[in-house]
Amino acid sequence: MDVRRAGERYRGGDPVAGIESLHAFSFGPHYDPDNLRFGAVIACNEERLAPGAGFDEHPHSHTEIVTWVVEGRLTHRDSTGRSSLIRPGDVQRLSAAGGVRHVERNDADVPLVFVQMWLAPLEPGGDPAYEVVHGIADSTPYAVPQAGAMLHVRRLAEGERTAVPDAAYTYVHVVRGEVRLDGAELGPGDAARITDAKDVEAVGLTEAELLVWELTG
Template identity: 85%
Template sequence: MGVINVWRAAERYPGGEPEAGIESWHAFSFGPHYDPDNLRFGAVIACNEERLAPGAGFGEHPHSHTEIVTWVVEGELTHRDSTGHETVVRPGDVQRLSAAGGVRHVERNDGDVPLTFVQMWLAPLNPGGEPAYEIVHGIADSTPYAVPEAGAMLHVRRLAEDERTAVPDARYVYAHVVRGEVRLKGEKLGPGDSARITDVRDVEAVGLTTAELLLWEMS
């Protein structure tokens, strides 16, 4: 029998360095917030909402054995990494850094307005390998973004009020509301809320307002 577990924005763990202009909200066990019952769902091991004040950012730091996918909500994210990539990520872009055997990167708000982005970490099926980087500018709703290294696919859904969209039928689906309000199987979800869907078929999401929804389809 399938299961849908709803997790509210208010249940996320606070983090970051507010005095340095960094505010973080973690949907999964993260850093000092260790929760053995909330380590991962499917391939997803982190879903962090990051808010950076102008001029704030994360200095160079390492990652390994992680697929890191970033979605900018508002503002612009400046990314630099040890493989030589330097890019600006804007709303509508999908950025992926495949940390593989090890990579270092910097993430900053070099703009003059606040930056908000959602960063999702996925566990690879096979650790190791060479780091890789990709950015897709202005991804369309009808274009899923595949992360085969993690056996996962990202679907972006931008809904008008009363618009319906089918949730993928999959072993695991992780749904995160970026903005607006949606109804999912009778549950009303708002910004920062998420649903962890296991083995449920024929699920629809309905926009109660204009809304933006990220759906991870995982095998």
């Protein structure tokens, strides 16, 4: 198990424009050849947008993009004509496939915080696709078959335990609270990369929320 702390993330974004980004993997100008991906995960970005701030229209291709809003509301529009409002508890997935353009903004009058995870597809190309699951239930898995991946949302009370899926690769991101994971204590923004996970358990040291990726080899 490889624990990566929140303070070790690469800082990006544009603070003057109200955008603060924290990157867990090599990203943009923060190139690190030893930190390109873990299983299918190629990015895990924590984004903070001030009211009125956002990412203007930009392209993506050959990427599965999954977004989890922590607080606030995210406005999304893309070149397929879709427009949606994503709130805490919703899972949003944009399958960029052969190519798509989109806009992400904070059109609300309160700060927006979200975690966005990029996964490499098993096969390139295809047609773009979009999906939102509103208010996903705790422990309900969300499949991203295009990347051979499954997302598990875990919300723990203090002292509550949960099993981490056995998998070739497991990526655990702490959204909020503190947990003990296989003997290591993790706080908000910390992550663990587990290879060949088996019988691993997470325990809430406080109330906590986790995003757990179950990834094939």
